[in-house]
Amino acid sequence: MTEPRGADEGQGDEPASKTETADRQDAAAKESSKKDGGSFWRELPILILVALVLSFVIQTFIARVYLIPSESMQPTLHGCPGCTGDRILVEKVSYRFSDPRPGDVLVFRGTGPWAEDYVSTRSENVVVRGLQEIGSAVGIVPPDENDLVKRVIAVGGQTVECCDDDGSVLVDGRPVEEPYVVSDFPYTPGQIDCDTDVRSGRCFGPVRIPEDHIWMMGDNRNQSKDSRWYVGDESDGAVPVENVVGKARWIILPPARWGSISAPEIQEPVASRE
Structure with a gap:
């Protein structure tokens, strides 16, 4: 049991x-x-x-994305007031080890006369402005600075001017081949050139570029407020190298525009030719 x-x-x-x-x-x-x-x-x-x-x-140290707001670099970079232009990746490493060279497309801070028309994008409200500055530090909000994108045409020690008989820009007396320029001011020898009563809009200089400065021009020559505009200021329109933010490398948006940004070596600096 x-x-x-x-x-x-x-x-x-x-x-x-x-x-x-x-x-x-x-x-x-x-x-x-x-x-x-x-x-x-x-x-x-x-x-x-x-x-x-x-x-x-x-x-801060490696790369940043910038929006192209104007047509000054057409057709290389697309942009226009009020539209959504190209977004480009600007890397900040190259110029820590080398200097800008003629042909490079780069972003720089426009200071002095370059900033005369710049209007701050920051709010007048202290709290909102503080949040904007924090957002800018991490890349969510654009920086509050007059950032411009142009192409290097000449560097410190060189002399730049326009034009020769063909209407080309001269650097140290030699014409610069510029395949990226599609739109420019009219130039016809004997009719509208640098010696006629009504001068061509292409004409400027000669300008001797100070050391540690660069001469910047837009690819869309008749729609670009660049170094030519500021001839007569303390550096004759040249931009201090210390103002350079970085080199424009790639178009990343829109997808149909993906690709690298052309930077042909258009002219050797004087020192490298000696």
């Missing part, structure tokens, strides 16, 4: 043991899930902070 009763008790205990084990497993799974969820929310602020720091480092 004892053995059967014992057997019956054993048979009754086994299902209870399995149930308790399943309950413990379910409880453990729920607890683990709670811990995982809690861990994610605890780590999220750290992940966001790391992402912001990385964005700041990349935007």
Whole structure:
């Protein structure tokens, strides 16, 4: 009698043991899930902070995306007032180890006379302005500076002017081949050139570029407010090299415009030819 009763008790205990084990497993799974969820929310602020720091480092020292707002660099870079122009990637590393060369397309800060028409994009509200500055540091908001994009035509020590008999820009007396220029002011020897009563809009100079400066011009010559516009100021329109932000490398948007930005070597600096 004892053995059967014992057997019956054993048979009754086994299902209870399995149930308790399943309950413990379910409880453990729920607890683990709670811990995982809690861990994610605890780590999220750290992940966001790391992402912001990385964005700041990349935007400040490595590369930044800029929007082309005008048509001054057509057809190389597309843009126009009120429309969505090309977005270009400007890398900031190259010029830490080398100097800008004629033919490069680059972004620079327009200071002095270059900034005479610039209007700040920052809010007058202190709090909003502070948030804008923080957003700018991590690349969410455009920087509050007069950033311009043009092509280098001449560098410090060179002399630039226009025009020769064919209407070409001269650097150190040699005509510059500029395949990227499609639109320019009219120039016809004897009818409208640099010696006629009504001079061609191409004509300027000669200008000797100060050391550590560069002469910048837009590819769309009759729609570009560039170094020619500021001849007569303290540096005769040349831009200090220290104002250079970086080299324009790629068009990244819109997708139909993806590609590298042409930067042919249009003229060797004087020092490299000697």
